Amino acid sequence: MKASSRRAFLFSSASSVGGLVISFAIPALGRSGAAQIVRFAPNPFLQIDPDGTVHIWAPRDDVGQGTRTSLPMLVAEELEADWSKVRVHQADLNGAAYGEQDVGGSDSVLYSWIPLRQAGAAGRELLVRAAAKAWQVPSTECVARASVVSHPSTGRYASYGSLAFEAARISLPNDLIPLKPATSNRLLGKQVRGVDNLDIVTGRPIFGIDVSRPNMRYAAIARCPSGCKLVSYDDGQARALHGVHNVIRIDGLERSTWLRSGVAVVADCTWIAIKGRNALRVVWDKAPEGGLSSEDIAARLRQSALQPGTCLRHAGDVDAALKQAPHLIDVEYELPLVAHVPMEPMNCTAHVVDGRCDVWGPIQMPDSARTNVARAIGLPKEAIAIHLTRIGGSFGRRLASDYAAEAAYISKAIGDPVQVIWTREDDLEHDFYRPAAYHHIRAGVSVEGEVVAWRHRISSLADSMYPTSTGAAGLIAPRSADLRADLNDDLVPCLVANYHLEVSNPKLPVETGSLRAPGNHANAFVVNCVLDELAHAGGLDPVKLRMRLLGTKYDFPYKAPYRSSIYNPDRLKGVIMRAAEASGWNEPLPPRCGRGIAAHYTNGSYAAHVIEVEVDANLGIRFRRVVVAIDCGIIVNPSGVEAQAEGGTIDALSAAIFGEVTLENGRAKQLNFDTYRWIRNKEVSGIQVLMIESREDPTGIGEIPYPPVAPALTNAIFQATGKRIRRLPLFRLGYKLAR
């Protein structure tokens, strides 16, 4: 994530004025004249109707991480609203009203923590003052609770609905209304179910792919492979299909995240659009991705690591320390390309008409999507409205909004609203993959168990999508305060006195991007495995080695780009100890069984996993125990945190075991779920989720449980079998899930 794009947004108390909204209801049948309805809407997040319904607008969209539930909870907590009377709406893109609306970096709760509670507090204060005014008592004597204001000493009370009319006429002074202390929270910390659950289980059309507009067409696109140009196409067969309306040539832009070149078939239903697209004969100028294979990529990454790279950190005298270290390791790790494959394929609906463009879709980054659309169709940003739907998963894929630009481009060409739909094959072929990477580490540990030297060389495809990212983000300790802080050089070891990190990013025509906890998860894998290797080399317990490493040597005055998230080694130690204790870390294990631990700090929160496996003679893995401990500060919604901890663990397990896209002559070989395997229900074991109680401001949860999973698993396999795993995914090495 780009730290620079994060705008701290403070809800201005000056806007807590009245907020009178008058609208005219459609008159009931048989009656004349319009009834005037007065609504109390003190700020863009909130409106209370006379019947007591509390409307709350979720400023950020939900990709499955639960923000449409957790963010409105923040408003409702301070508002002292009765949660059963709350109706959640999705805010469309409106930066002036809602501030930052792009979703990423597990920061939605973090950045909403102050402004959304302020929005709720402003509403509460106005309602209290309205009651106090009516009762002619000091407002400080009134109490707001569960959508009712009461005056305990006189026993009077009034519902929020009945106060809405008066509250809308009061203005507030500009001083900030104090927020409640965490100890007074009534809603936060309770298990709250997802606000869209009923719509989801009854099949209501709430996702982007469910959008329907009058006269809407459907389009499927033959997209230009990475690094190629469109030479010519024959659309005779496509146009001959009944139901095909048009074939549109798309002239792409400089970057594939903006708009790819291609040929779109526009039809009156999805099926015909796909059939028509498949009937196109398109000629590209050369083999995709420069004709690369996965073996080529691996070789190029290794080769690149032999050349000098960019030094991101150098401390002490690594060579001398390595010479003196009694226990040394010299190891290479390799990571493959991984696809995102969210269940809802890429899709978007747009209508360009009269110099305006409306976009509806599963858009995670509405602000950057608007920029993307504007660029693709040559309209000013002000002429573009982005309407947000619920999103069927992302895992980082929808940080790019290429699919929104496609819809707008085609609609502009045909003049009708159009829904662009990607097939799963399109998704796997034109994904922005998790970058492949090669790591070479030489490190040493003292007889006392101190990590004394660490030389780390990374070669990665990380920078195709985000040129400023090294892809080296997030090792066991976060970025140092003193070096290249603009680069995501989270790489450890402010903790290791003698440390050297070099990174290179060979330029290959492979599209890469961010996958859940980008950088963090890849580097967490390598670092946690290396720590385990060091512990083994020195005959030390892996938990004790980490405790010593994280010791008291540094009180990190670590300034993260994530507001209020000062990295605190004690909190990382806390999750490690909690997971270790719950797993029975010191209990003896039967033969062929192993226990692995890993921990990581990601985007302001902390996670540790202990995974216990049995590995049979045929390399069949059976999970005996999976424990995850999470510290994300104050827990807003325990049901949501548990869901993310379970889901993130399962996601990462699947990627570690099955996740790999292989290229052959520049084309992805895995184009659907038959060959791109994903973990199935029966292959998953129970997961014990432990949440650390905390008074710290809440930080993220969406990405946090992901990074420690793969290394905890491979460290467990090592203990069970004596075999080190230095390359993912496991199934390529012959491992499988036994059941």
Next chain:
Amino acid sequence: MAQYQLSINDQLRIIGVSGDTPLLWVLRDTLGLRGTKFGCGIGVCGACTVHVNGAATRSCITPVASVANQRITTIEGLAVAGDLHPLQAAWIDEDVPQCGYCQSGQIMSAAALLATKPSPTEEEILHVISNNLCRCGTYLRIRRAVSRAARMMGEHR
């Protein structure tokens, strides 16, 4: 183009499409029933699961011509007269959905199982629900929700 008569959620619908059109796209685009989801198009992920004569069926690989005059139930028709199916209620109680996209297919798969086997073993449940992919990893809550619904249905028999 041909005309087909379909029985969908106890309603007769007559549609004109080409016979090879998968039932999925007839439901979604022609009939506007968008609860049935497109996930893979090859019958592997289960997001498009509906019932044909009570049997869980992958609508993305089922040509509409093959189900003319058959009894089709979609997620929109699972609740009867506004009463949620026990699976739908259990899904809400267990707070199963994350992104939610695969869930209608998950529920339809489980509903077909419970219709024929009201008291399935844990193994039988696992076997059936493993046919449906969930990318968010809601698997453990899905198991709990199916077991809960089976218990609820058992208590009401």
